[in-house]
Amino acid sequence: MSAAGQPAGRSRWGELILLPTINLVAALLLSGLVIRLIGESPRQALQLMLAGAFGSQEAIGYTLYYATNFIFTGLAVAVAYHAGLFNIGAEGQAYIGGLGVGLVGLVGGNWPFWLVLPAAIVAAAAFGAAWAFIPAWLQARRGSHIVITTIMFNFLASALMTWLLVNILIKPGQQSPETREFGAGAWLPTAQSLLGRIGLTVAASPLNLAFLLALGAAGLVWAIIWHTRWGYALRVTGENPSAALYAGIAPPAVMLLAMLASGALAGGLGLNELMGVQHRISLDFPAGAGFVGIAVALMGRNHPLGICLAAILFGALMQGGSELSFDLPHVTRDMVVVIQGLVILFCGALQNVFRARLRRLGLNL
Amino acid sequence: MEPTETPVPPALELRGLDKRFGSVHANRAISFSAARGSIHGLIGENGAGKSTLMNIVYGFYTADTGEIWVQGRKREIRRPAEAIAAGIGMVHQHFMLVQNFSVLENIILGAEGGARLQGGVARARAELAELARTYGLEAPLDEPVERLPVGLQQRVEILKALYRGAEILILDEPTAVLTPQEADQLFRMLRRLREEGKTVLLVTHKLREILAVTDRVTVLRQGAVVAEVRTADTSAAELAEKMVGRAVLLQVEKTPARPGPPLLEVRDLEVRDAQGTPRLRGINFQLHAGEILGVAGVSGNGQSELLEALAGLCVPSRGAILLAGRELRPAGRGAESRRALGLAHVPEDRLRMGVVSGFSAEDNAILGYHNAAAYQRGPWLSRGAVRQECERKMAAWDVRPPQPAMRIGRFSGGNQQKLVLAREVDCRPKVLIIGQPTRGVDIGAIEFIHRRLVALRDEGRALLIVSVELEEVLGLADRILVMAGGEIAGILGRAEATEEKIGLLMAGITGAAGSRPEGSPP
Numbered sequence: 054m055s056a057a058g059q060p061a062g063r064s065r066w067g068e069l070i071l072l073p074t075i076n077l078v079a080a081l082l083l084s085g086l087v088i089r090l091i092g093e094s095p096r097q098a099l100q101l102m103l104a105g106a107f108g109s110q111e112a113i114g115y116t117l118y119y120a121t122n123f124i125f126t127g128l129a130v131a132v133a134y135h136a137g138l139f140n141i142g143a144e145g146q147a148y149i150g151g152l153g154v155g156l157v158g159l160v161g162g163n164w165p166f167w168l169v170l171p172a173a174i175v176a177a178a179a180f181g182a183a184w185a186f187i188p189a190w191l192q193a194r195r196g197s198h199i200v201i202t203t204i205m206f207n208f209l210a211s212a213l214m215t216w217l218l219v220n221i222l223i224k225p226g227q228q229s230p231e232t233r234e235f236g237a238g239a240w241l242p243t244a245q246s247l248l249g250r251i252g253l254t255v256a257a258s259p260l261n262l263a264f265l266l267a268l269g270a271a272g273l274v275w276a277i278i279w280h281t282r283w284g285y286a287l288r289v290t291g292e293n294p295s296a297a298l299y300a301g302i303a304p305p306a307v308m309l310l311a312m313l314a315s316g317a318l319a320g321g322l323g324l325n326e327l328m329g330v331q332h333r334i335s336l337d338f339p340a341g342a343g344f345v346g347i348a349v350a351l352m353g354r355n356h357p358l359g360i361c362l363a364a365i366l367f368g369a370l371m372q373g374g375s376e377l378s379f380d381l382p383h384v385t386r387d388m389v390v391v392i393q394g395l396v397i398l399f400c401g402a403l404q405n406v407f408r409a410r411l412r413r414l415g416l417n418l
Numbered sequence: 419m420e421p422t423e424t425p426v427p428p429a430l431e432l433r434g435l436d437k438r439f440g441s442v443h444a445n446r447a448i449s450f451s452a453a454r455g456s457i458h459g460l461i462g463e464n465g466a467g468k469s470t471l472m473n474i475v476y477g478f479y480t481a482d483t484g485e486i487w488v489q490g491r492k493r494e495i496r497r498p499a500e501a502i503a504a505g506i507g508m509v510h511q512h513f514m515l516v517q518n519f520s521v522l523e524n525i526i527l528g529a530e531g532g533a534r535l536q537g538g539v540a541r542a543r544a545e546l547a548e549l550a551r552t553y554g555l556e557a558p559l560d561e562p563v564e565r566l567p568v569g570l571q572q573r574v575e576i577l578k579a580l581y582r583g584a585e586i587l588i589l590d591e592p593t594a595v596l597t598p599q600e601a602d603q604l605f606r607m608l609r610r611l612r613e614e615g616k617t618v619l620l621v622t623h624k625l626r627e628i629l630a631v632t633d634r635v636t637v638l639r640q641g642a643v644v645a646e647v648r649t650a651d652t653s654a655a656e657l658a659e660k661m662v663g664r665a666v667l668l669q670v671e672k673t674p675a676r677p678g679p680p681l682l683e684v685r686d687l688e689v690r691d692a693q694g695t696p697r698l699r700g701i702n703f704q705l706h707a708g709e710i711l712g713v714a715g716v717s718g719n720g721q722s723e724l725l726e727a728l729a730g731l732c733v734p735s736r737g738a739i740l741l742a743g744r745e746l747r748p749a750g751r752g753a754e755s756r757r758a759l760g761l762a763h764v765p766e767d768r769l770r771m772g773v774v775s776g777f778s779a780e781d782n783a784i785l786g787y788h789n790a791a792a793y794q795r796g797p798w799l800s801r802g803a804v805r806q807e808c809e810r811k812m813a814a815w816d817v818r819p820p821q822p823a824m825r826i827g828r829f830s831g832g833n834q835q836k837l838v839l840a841r842e843v844d845c846r847p848k849v850l851i852i853g854q855p856t857r858g859v860d861i862g863a864i865e866f867i868h869r870r871l872v873a874l875r876d877e878g879r880a881l882l883i884v885s886v887e888l889e890e891v892l893g894l895a896d897r898i899l900v901m902a903g904g905e906i907a908g909i910l911g912r913a914e915a916t917e918e919k920i921g922l923l924m925a926g927i928t929g930a931a932g933s934r935p936e937g938s939p940p
C-alpha cells in the first residue's frame with residue numbers, strides 16, 4: 054500500500070504531473086489506433102471529444118456535472134484506501150445514500166432551503182454510511198474480506214432499491230419505477246441560477262450547487278487525512294497495522310470509522326444526481342459512477358486534488374464521448390467505455406511502465 | 419592482494435564489480451579473490467554492500483560492469499541456476515526450506531533428476547551418504563525439517579548446496595540464529611569443508627567469527643573494498659576501525675549499577691498463541707530502577723512474546739505485570755495506556771512495528787504520541803509543533819541527515835533507530851523495554867546507542883533489553899536473564915555470566931552453576 058499517498062523525497066512534479074500526463078497520452082494514442090481500426094479519423098474524434106467536453110458553456114457544465122459524481126465516489130474510495138481497505142461498494146453506498154436524499158426531497162419539498170439542504174446532506178451521509186457499516190463491521194470483527202462483502206452489497210442495494218421503487222415509493226398511477234417529483238423547495242440551485250444572481254449569464258446545464266459541495270468535501274478530506282490526529286491514525290493503520298497496534302491505535306475501530314466516512318462521501322452523489330438534476334428517485338441513478346470512482350481514486354493517487362482533476366478528466370470522457378457517438382456513425386457509447394478502460398489501464402494498472410525509462414533519463418522518480 | 423603466480427587459479431575472483439541502484443552506488447569496482455580450499459571472510463557494516471555483492475555472485479542481480487571468474491574461467495552469472503552450474507552454493511540467513519518436507523525431499527527439491535521420483539531418491543541417498551562420510555555432515559534424511567533444531571536446519575542448507583555440486587559456499591550471516599555452541603559446531607564443519615578443498619565465503623558483521631574461522635578477510639565500507647588482509651595479521655580493533663573508518667570503542671564503558679527499588683515486576687506470566695500453545699510459561703522476575711536487565715536466548719524462545727506482553731500488545735493467559743507496584747490491566751488500548759503510565763517500548767522489528775516506512779521522519783516521531791496535547795491545535799494536528807519536536811529530537815540524538823520531511827525509509831538503520839529511541843525516551847519513561855537495540859545498525863551508531871542506554875540507566879530508569887547478540891547483552895546488562903523454550907532458564911549476575919554458561923542455558927540445559935530462577939539484584 055506504499056505506492057500511494059505522499060511521495061515525499063521523490064520529485065513530486067514528476068510523480069504527480071509528468072507521469073500521469075505521459076500515461077494519459079499513451080492511453081489516448083492507443084485509443085486513436087482503435088478508432089482508426091473501426092474506420093474513423095482519430096484526429097477528428099479527438100477534436101469532437103474535446104469540443105464536446107469543453108467547447109461550450111453547456112459542454113463544460115455537463116463535464117463538471119459528471120465530475121461532481123466522480124469526485125464524491127473517488128473520495129469515498131480514497132478514504133477507505135488510506136485505511137488499507139479497498140471499498141468496491143461506493144456504487145451501492147451512493148445508491149442507498151440517494152435514498153436518504155430522496156426521502157428528504159419527498160418530505161421536505163416545501164421546507165425552507167436553509168433546513169432542507171443540511172437535512173439532505175445529513176441524510177445522504179447517514180444512509181451511505183449505514184450501507185457501508187455492515188461490510189465494515191464484518192471486516193473489523195469477523196475478518197470477512199471487504200472486497201467481497203462490498204461487491205455483494207452493491208447487488209443488495211440494487212435489489213432493495215428496485216423493490217422499494219416498484220412497490221413502495223413509486224408514484225401512484227404510473228408504470229415507470231420512480232417517485233413523484235420533489236417539491237421545488239428541495240431542488241439544488243443550478244449553476245445558471247447561482248451565477249445569474251451575481252450577474253453572470255451562462256448557458257443552461259445540469260451543473261448545480263452540488264459541485265461546490267463536492268469541492269468542499271475534497272477540502273475536508275484533505276484537512277482530516279493530513280491534518281488531524283484521527284487522519285494520522287487512519288494513515289498509520291493503512292500503511293502498517295502492526296505499527297498502529299504498537300502506537301495504541303485500534304485498527305478495527307479506525308477501519309470501521311473510515312468505512313463510515315467512505316460510505317458517507319459516496320452518499321453525496323445523491324445530492325448532485327437527485328436534488329440537483331433528476332428531482333426524483335429513479336432506478337439505477339448512480340449509473341456506474343461508484344466504479345468510475347475507483348479509477349478516479351487510482352489515477353488521482355488517492356489525493357483529493359488529484360481526485361478532482363481525475364474526476365474532471367473522466368467527466369470529460371463521459372461528456373465528450375457521448376458527443377462523439379452522436380457525430381460519428383461508427384462510434385457507439387461502447388467506444389467511450391473502451392477509451393475509459395484504456396485510460397484506467399495506463400494510469401492505474403500500468404502506471405509504472407514509463408517510470409524506469411524516465412529514471413534512465415536521469416529523473417528522480 | 420598477492421599476485422596469482424601459482425598454477426592453481428583462485429576459486430572465485432571478482433574483477434571490478436560495480437552496481438548502482440538509482441542514485442545509490444551499492445558496489446564500487448569491487449575486486450578480490452578467494453583461494454581454493456580457504457575460508458574467506460567478507461565483513462562490513464550494514465549497508466556496506468555485502469549482500470548486494472553476494473547477490474551478484476549468486477545471480478540475483480547483474481553487475482553493471484565487472485567480471486566474475488570461477489576456478490580460472492570467466493563466467494556469466496545472470497541467474498541463480500547459472501551460479502549453481504558454476505559450482506557456487508549459497509546458504510541464506512533465512513533458510514529456504516519447505517518446513518513440512520523431509521530433509522531428503524528438501525535436498526533434492528529442484529534437482530530431482532527426472533520426472534519419476536524413485537530413481538532420483540535412491541541416487542540421492544547414496545550420494546548423501548557419501549557426503550556425510552566425506553564431510554562429517556550427518557542429517558536425519560527422513561525427518562521433517564520443522565522438527566529439526568535450527569543448527570541442523572542450517573546443515574541441511576549446506577548439504578543442499580553440496581549436493582548440487584557446490585565448490586564455493588557462500589554463507590550469509592550464518593550465526594544469527596545459533597547459540598554460541600552451535601556456532602562453534604558450524605565453524606568446525608566449515609574447517610572440515612576447507613580441508614576437503616571447498617572454498618567458503620563467510621559474510622558477516624561479527625568480528626569474533628571472522629577472527630575465529632577465516633584465513634583472509636576483505637573489508638567493505640560504503641560499497642568499496644577498503645582492506646584485504648590475512649586474518650592472522652589483524653585484530654578486532656583494526657578490523658572495526660577499517661569497517662567504520664575511525665577508531666571504535668568495542669567495550670561499553672560503564673560503572674557498576676546502583677539498583678534502586680523494583681519498578682517492574684512480572685509474576686507467573688503465561689502467554690499462549692492463537693492455537694493455544696503456551697509460548698511463555700512461569701515467567702517471574704523483577705526489574706529495578708537504575709539497572710539494565712539483558713535477555714539472552716536463541717531467537718524464537720519466547721523473547722518476542724515477553725516484549726509484547728510487557729508492552730500490552732498481547733493479552734497474557736495468566737499472571738500479572740506490575741509497574742511501580744500497580745498492576746497493569748491487559749484489556750483495552752494496552753500500548754497507549756502503558757505509555758501514559760511510564761512504560762515505553764522500542765520494538766524488536768523496527769520496520770514491521772516501530773516505524774511506518776512510507777511516512778516522513780516527523781510523522782514517525784509522533785507515532786504513539788499523536789494524541790499528546792502538545793501536537794494539537796483545536797481539532798487540528800499542528801504541523802509546526804510536529805516539525806519542531808522532530809527537529810529537537812534529531813538534534814538531541816544526532817539523527818542524520820536532520821531532515822524531518824524526509825521519508826524514514828531513506829534513513830540508515832542506525833538513524834531510524836536513533837529516532838525511535840528519541841521518541842520513546844523523550845516522555846521520560848520509568849521503564850524502557852527494548853528489543854534488539856542495534857539490529858541493522860552500523861557500528862558507529864551502535865557505540866552511540868549503547869552509551870545513551872547506559873546513561874539512561876544512570877539516570878535511574880529501568881531498562882530491559884532483549885538482544886540476539888550475546889556480545890551486546892554481555893556488554894550492556896547488569897543482570898542477564900536467559901530464555902529457553904518460553905521459560906526462564908536462569909538469571910545470572912554479570913560477574914558470574916560467562917559466554918559458556920549462557921550458552922548452556924540458551925540450549926535449555928539448566929542446573930548450570932549459579933543460575934537462579936528467581937530474580938534479585940546482585
